Amino acid sequence: MSDQSRSLLRHDVRHGTRIARAEFVRSVREYLQDNRRIIGFLVAFLFLGGNLLFMLPTVYFAGRTAQSASTVPFFGPAASLVPVVLVLFAALRTVERISGVEAEALMLTSVHPRAVVVGLLGAELARLALWFGLPVALVAGVFAVGLGAPTLLVTGVLVLLPLACCAAIWGYALGLGVLRLLRRLPRVRRVAQVGGILLFLVVLIGSQLVGQYLALADVSLESLLSVLTLGPVVEYVSLAFVGTPLARPVDATGFVVLLGLVALTPVGLVLAERQATTLWFTDDVVTRERSRSSPDTPRETTHFAPPKPFAWTQAGGVAWGILVRAVRKPQELVHLITIVFFAGPFVGTFTQAGPGSETSVILLAGLGVVLGAYLSGAAFGLNPLGDDRPQFPLLLLTETSPKTYVYGRIVAGLTVGLPVATLVPLVALTLRGLPQVAVAFTLAGVVACLAAALFAPGLGCLYPIYDAREIWGTESVSPSMLVMMAFTFVVIGGSSLGLVATWFLLFGGVGMSATVAVALGCYLLLTGGLPLLSSWYALRRYRRFVFE
Amino acid sequence: MPSTTSLAIEATDLRKTYGSETALDGVSLSIPTGTVYGFLGPNGAGKSTTMRILTGLSKPTSGTVRVAGTAVENRRAFVPHIGYLPETPPVYDEFSAREQLEYSADLRDIPRDVATDRIEQYLADFDLTDDADKRIRTYSKGMRQKTAFIQSVLHDPDVVFLDEPTSGLDPRAARSIRESITDLAANGTTVFLSTHILPVVEAVADEVGVLFDGHLVAEGTPDELKTRAQTDAGGSLEDAFLAVTSGPDVAGGLEESGTGGSSEPSESSEPSEATAPASTTGDDA
Structure with a gap:
C-alpha cells in the first residue's frame, strides 16, 4: 500500500469514526426521545434482566465445574457457528436497516463512500454492543469469576473483536450484494418480499418441529452437531481460554485463522465499498418507472365502490x-x-x-x-x-x-x-x-x-x-x-x-x-x-x- | 475557496434513461464561474435528475460532467468543490442546529476554530442563534431549511446546487436566502438554483435555463427570455416560462418567431441568442 493510499485510508477511517459516533448518538437519542419509549425499555429490561439474573448462578457454577473447553456443552459446534451466524446477522441487518445512510445527499457530497461504509458499520457494532454487550459481558464475567480466571474477559474480547469486524464487513457486503441483485431483478424482488416472509415463517415453524423432534426422537444430538464443527475455527475460539484452566495446547491453525481474519477484513472493506458505491450511485429503475407515468399508456379507470355489505x-x-x-x-x-x-x-x-x-x-x-x-x-x-x-x-x-x-x-x-x-x-x-x-x-x-x-x-x-x-x-x-x-x-x-x-x-x-x-x-x-x-x-x- | 476556472459547470450531451423511459436527452450546460444560474422546468421535466447527475449522486447514461474543472467521477477530488441543498433538507432531527453544522464541518475537514466562527456568523445572519441548541425535531420548516442552507455553503464551495431553497419559507426567511445567494455570487461562488418560484429567479439569476420533457428548451438571461415572451403572450418571466413549456404548438410558434424554443429542442443546432448557452453571454458574467 502506497503512502497516499494509507493517508486516504486514515482520512476515511477518521471520517467514518465521526459518522459512527454521530449515528450512534442519534440512535441513543431516538431511544430516549419520549417517556413512553423509556418505560417500554424499562419493562423489557426488567423482564429480560430478571431472567438473566436467575441464570447467573448456573453460569457461575458452570465456570467452577468446567475442567476443559471440551467439557463445555456444545462448545465445538457453537464456536463453529459463531462466524456464520454473525455474517448472516450482519447481512440481514444490512438488507433490513443499514443499507443506506439518512441524509444521503449530505453524506455522499461530503465524504468518500468508504467513510460512510466504515461509519455505518461502526455505528451498528456500537449499537450491538449497547444491546448485547452488557449481558454478554455479564455472563462472561460471571463465568470467568467461577473459573477463577478474570483474564478470560480480556482474551475473549481479543478473540471476538477480529471475528466480529470481519463478519460485520463481509455480512455488510453480502447484504448489499443481495440488494443489488434484487434491484437488477425486479421480479425477484417482488417474489422475495413475499417469499422472504414465507421463508421466515417456515424457518420459525420448522425450528419448533425440529426442536421437538430432537427432544423426543432417539437421535444423538452430539453426532448431529459434530458434523457442523469446523476444527480451525474451534481452535481459534479456544485461544480465548489461553491463560485460564480451560486452556488446551495451542494449535497453529488458530493463529492461521486469526491471520486469515485480519487479511480478509480489508478485502471485505474494499468489496463492501464497491457494492455500496454501485448501490448508492445507481438509480432504482423499478421505483423510477413506477413513479413516472407514460402519457402513451392507457389507464384503467378505477372507482372507489365498496361492494355490499x-x-x-x-x-x-x-x-x-x-x-x-x-x-x-x-x-x-x-x-x-x-x-x-x-x-x-x-x-x-x-x-x-x-x-x-x-x-x-x-x-x-x-x-x-x-x-x-x-x-x-x-x-x-x-x-x-x-x-x-x-x-x-x-x-x-x-x-x-x-x-x-x-x-x-x-x-x-x-x-x-x-x-x-x-x-x-x-x-x-x-x-x-x-x-x-x-x-x-x-x-x-x-x-x-x-x-x-x-x-x-x-x-x-x-x-x-x-x-x-x-x-x-x-x-x-x-x-x-x-x-x-x-x-x-x-x-x-x-x-x-x-x-x-x-x-x-x-x-x-x-x-x-x-x-x-x-x-x-x-x-x-x-x-x-x-x-x-x-x-x-x-x-x-x-x-x-x-x-x- | 471559489475556483478560478472560467467554467464552473460543464455538462456535455447528458442523457439519462430509466429502462425504456428517457428522463434527460442531450442536455448541455456551460455555466461560467460566479454565475447564478436559474434552472426552471415543470414538474417531471428532469430537473432533479439533472441536479443529481451534476452533483455526482447519479450517473448519466451518456455524457460528461465537470464541476470546477473536476470530473464528477473523481469523487474524492470533486466533493470539496460543491455544496448541495436537496429539496428535502438533509438534517438530523436528533441534533441541534449547532451540532448539525459542527458535524458537517467535521466531515468537510474545516478547522475547528474556523468552523466555530463561520457557524456563529451564519447562525446570527439567519436569525437562528437563539434556537441553535434546540433539537432540529422541534424546528419549523423554515428553520430546518435555513440550517440545511448554511450546511451547504459552510465549507465555502466553488459551486452550490440549490433545489427549491425558498419553497415554503416565510418572506423574511426567503429574503435571507435570496440575499445569501447574491452574496455568494458576488464572492465568486457559482449558484445552480432550481426552483418554481419565478420571482426568485428574476431577482437573483444571471442566466436561466428551462428544461422541458428532458430537453433544455431555452437558455439566456431573464431579460432575453422575457423579451421572447413579449412577442407572443406577455412580458414576464412567467409568460416566457409558460410559452416554452406549453408543448409543441406554442414552442413551435416561438421557433417560428425566431425567439428560441423548439418542439424538438435536441435537434436545434443553431440556437438563437436567447437559446445560446450561458457561456456565450461572456465569461465575465
Missing part, C-alpha cells in the same frame, strides 16, 4: 378502504408475524398428535378460533391513531363522526379474522364427525373475534406509534411491541381459556356449581366489559385528537 354503512366503506390498501400493500401487515412465535408450539403439538386424530382436529379448530380472534384485532386495530394520523387533517374535518373511523377498523379486522375463526372449526370438526363441538367452537369464535376487534383499538390508542420505520424493506408505521405483547397475551390467553371452558362445560361433564358459575360470570364480564371499555376509550381519543 360494506356499502351499506359508512363504517363499512371505511373498512373496505382499509382492506383495499392492505391488499395493495400487504407489507403493512408485517407486524402480524409475531403470532408465529405463539402458533409454532401448537403446530408442533398438532403434528405430534397425528394430523388425522380427534385431538389434533380439536386443536386445529381451537387454533383457528385463536388465530381468527388475534387477526380481528391485530390486523388493523393496534395502532389506529398512528395509521390514521397523516389523514387526520382530512378525516377529522369532514362531517363523518370519528366513531365511524374506529368502527371501520373494527369491521375491517372482523372481515379478516371472522372467516378464520368460524370456518376452520366448523369445517374441521364437522368433517371429523363432531358437529356439536363445531357449532360450539364456531360460536365461541364469533364471540372471541368481536371481543378482540373491540379491544384492540383502545389498547392501540394507549400507546400510538407515529414514526414510520423501515421493516423488511418497507416503510411502515407498526404498532408498539409493548402493545403487541399485551394484546397477544390477553387475546390468546382469553380465547384459549374460553375454548377450554366451553369444552369442559358442554362436553367434559363439568356441572354448573356455584364456583363454576362465579368463574364463568367473571370471565364473561371481562370478555364483554374490557373490549367495550377499550373501544369507548378509542372513540374518546379520536374525538379529542389534536396535533401536538
Whole structure:
C-alpha cells in the first residue's frame, strides 16, 4: 500500500469514526426521545434482566465445574457457528436497516463512500454492543469469576473483536450484494418480499418441529452437531481460554485463522465499498418507472365502490378502504408475524398428535378460533391513531363522526379474522364427525373475534406509534411491541381459556356449581366489559385528537 | 475557496434513461464561474435528475460532467468543490442546529476554530442563534431549511446546487436566502438554483435555463427570455416560462418567431441568442 493510499485510508477511517459516533448518538437519542419509549425499555429490561439474573448462578457454577473447553456443552459446534451466524446477522441487518445512510445527499457530497461504509458499520457494532454487550459481558464475567480466571474477559474480547469486524464487513457486503441483485431483478424482488416472509415463517415453524423432534426422537444430538464443527475455527475460539484452566495446547491453525481474519477484513472493506458505491450511485429503475407515468399508456379507470355489505354503512366503506390498501400493500401487515412465535408450539403439538386424530382436529379448530380472534384485532386495530394520523387533517374535518373511523377498523379486522375463526372449526370438526363441538367452537369464535376487534383499538390508542420505520424493506408505521405483547397475551390467553371452558362445560361433564358459575360470570364480564371499555376509550381519543 | 476556472459547470450531451423511459436527452450546460444560474422546468421535466447527475449522486447514461474543472467521477477530488441543498433538507432531527453544522464541518475537514466562527456568523445572519441548541425535531420548516442552507455553503464551495431553497419559507426567511445567494455570487461562488418560484429567479439569476420533457428548451438571461415572451403572450418571466413549456404548438410558434424554443429542442443546432448557452453571454458574467 502506497503512502497516499494509507493517508486516504486514515482520512476515511477518521471520517467514518465521526459518522459512527454521530449515528450512534442519534440512535441513543431516538431511544430516549419520549417517556413512553423509556418505560417500554424499562419493562423489557426488567423482564429480560430478571431472567438473566436467575441464570447467573448456573453460569457461575458452570465456570467452577468446567475442567476443559471440551467439557463445555456444545462448545465445538457453537464456536463453529459463531462466524456464520454473525455474517448472516450482519447481512440481514444490512438488507433490513443499514443499507443506506439518512441524509444521503449530505453524506455522499461530503465524504468518500468508504467513510460512510466504515461509519455505518461502526455505528451498528456500537449499537450491538449497547444491546448485547452488557449481558454478554455479564455472563462472561460471571463465568470467568467461577473459573477463577478474570483474564478470560480480556482474551475473549481479543478473540471476538477480529471475528466480529470481519463478519460485520463481509455480512455488510453480502447484504448489499443481495440488494443489488434484487434491484437488477425486479421480479425477484417482488417474489422475495413475499417469499422472504414465507421463508421466515417456515424457518420459525420448522425450528419448533425440529426442536421437538430432537427432544423426543432417539437421535444423538452430539453426532448431529459434530458434523457442523469446523476444527480451525474451534481452535481459534479456544485461544480465548489461553491463560485460564480451560486452556488446551495451542494449535497453529488458530493463529492461521486469526491471520486469515485480519487479511480478509480489508478485502471485505474494499468489496463492501464497491457494492455500496454501485448501490448508492445507481438509480432504482423499478421505483423510477413506477413513479413516472407514460402519457402513451392507457389507464384503467378505477372507482372507489365498496361492494355490499360494506356499502351499506359508512363504517363499512371505511373498512373496505382499509382492506383495499392492505391488499395493495400487504407489507403493512408485517407486524402480524409475531403470532408465529405463539402458533409454532401448537403446530408442533398438532403434528405430534397425528394430523388425522380427534385431538389434533380439536386443536386445529381451537387454533383457528385463536388465530381468527388475534387477526380481528391485530390486523388493523393496534395502532389506529398512528395509521390514521397523516389523514387526520382530512378525516377529522369532514362531517363523518370519528366513531365511524374506529368502527371501520373494527369491521375491517372482523372481515379478516371472522372467516378464520368460524370456518376452520366448523369445517374441521364437522368433517371429523363432531358437529356439536363445531357449532360450539364456531360460536365461541364469533364471540372471541368481536371481543378482540373491540379491544384492540383502545389498547392501540394507549400507546400510538407515529414514526414510520423501515421493516423488511418497507416503510411502515407498526404498532408498539409493548402493545403487541399485551394484546397477544390477553387475546390468546382469553380465547384459549374460553375454548377450554366451553369444552369442559358442554362436553367434559363439568356441572354448573356455584364456583363454576362465579368463574364463568367473571370471565364473561371481562370478555364483554374490557373490549367495550377499550373501544369507548378509542372513540374518546379520536374525538379529542389534536396535533401536538 | 471559489475556483478560478472560467467554467464552473460543464455538462456535455447528458442523457439519462430509466429502462425504456428517457428522463434527460442531450442536455448541455456551460455555466461560467460566479454565475447564478436559474434552472426552471415543470414538474417531471428532469430537473432533479439533472441536479443529481451534476452533483455526482447519479450517473448519466451518456455524457460528461465537470464541476470546477473536476470530473464528477473523481469523487474524492470533486466533493470539496460543491455544496448541495436537496429539496428535502438533509438534517438530523436528533441534533441541534449547532451540532448539525459542527458535524458537517467535521466531515468537510474545516478547522475547528474556523468552523466555530463561520457557524456563529451564519447562525446570527439567519436569525437562528437563539434556537441553535434546540433539537432540529422541534424546528419549523423554515428553520430546518435555513440550517440545511448554511450546511451547504459552510465549507465555502466553488459551486452550490440549490433545489427549491425558498419553497415554503416565510418572506423574511426567503429574503435571507435570496440575499445569501447574491452574496455568494458576488464572492465568486457559482449558484445552480432550481426552483418554481419565478420571482426568485428574476431577482437573483444571471442566466436561466428551462428544461422541458428532458430537453433544455431555452437558455439566456431573464431579460432575453422575457423579451421572447413579449412577442407572443406577455412580458414576464412567467409568460416566457409558460410559452416554452406549453408543448409543441406554442414552442413551435416561438421557433417560428425566431425567439428560441423548439418542439424538438435536441435537434436545434443553431440556437438563437436567447437559446445560446450561458457561456456565450461572456465569461465575465
